[in-house]
Amino acid sequence: LTAKLHATSRQIRMRDELEQAKLTLVELNEQLRHKSLHDELTGLGNRRGFDERLEDYVAQARRDQRPLTVLLCDVDFFKRYNDRLGHIEGDACLRHIGDILKQVCRRPLDYAARYGGEEFVLLLPNTPAEGALTFALALQHAMDRDGRYHPDSAVASHVTLSGGFVSVIPDGGTTAESLVRQADEALYEAKARGRYRFVNLSACMDTGDLSTAPRILNSASRVA
Structure with missing residues (x-):
């Protein structure tokens, strides 16, 4: 009887250990997947994560017939920044910009990723061109307020961004690749227009056009 009790106890212990091992494996797989979809330096999504999210967002926007914005931006004269201050400061600058992007992407479905090098990309669902311009201006103003020193920029004494964005209600011919190409x-x-601005070619929008940007910022709103 004692031997039988020991055997039963051992089986229960082995079953519990197996269940714990399964849970640990699930957690490790989740951690690995999270790591594979996020940029280690900034904590934002990475290129792979962006590609997956963009495909999903295009499909969802097409089904719902709601606008989707893709905004691509990079740091103005970042090579000069690195050359003057070094790569450690360059990495710190990219991390800091990542933090600013997290702050301005306030809605649950807004998504920011590091696209590569000093280039970032944002997905703004349910956001038409006017709302995207409002967002771009808010991002530009956030960078201005932050005022991180740039020792060798040709456009400002602080770190700035240039960006391009496209806003569409996807149809059958809209692809993830076409949206990235238009934003690029x-x-x-x-x-080409001098940097330190965000441009939408199809909607003829340019945050560098001071005659229209403040008016649009005051009147436009993003779709919730």
Whole structure:
């Protein structure tokens, strides 16, 4: 009888250990997946995480027939920043920008990722072009208020961003790749116009146009 009790106790202990091992494995897999989808330096999403999220958001916006904004931006004259202050300060700058992006992405479904190097990308669901411009201006103002010193920028004494964005209600021909391409083209145009601005080519919007930006900032609102 004693041997039988010991055997039963051992079986229960082994079962409990097996269940605990399963839970540990699940937790480890979740941690690995989280790590695979996030940028280690900034804590934002990474390129892989963005690609997955964008596909989901495009499909959802197409089903709901709601606007989706993709905003691509990078740090103005970041190579000069690194050259003057060093890569440790450069990494600190990128982490700090990541923190600012987390602050301005206030809605639960807003998503920010480090796209690569000094380039960042944001997904703003349920956000038309006017609301996206309001967001871009708010981001620009947040960077201005922060005022992180840039020793060798041609546009300001502090770190600034240039960005391009596209806002669409996806149809059958809209792809994730086409949205990124349009945002990238707008980013290129923002740089060509002198940097330190956000541009939407299809909607003819430019935060550097002081005659329209304040008016739009006061009148536009993002869709909740």
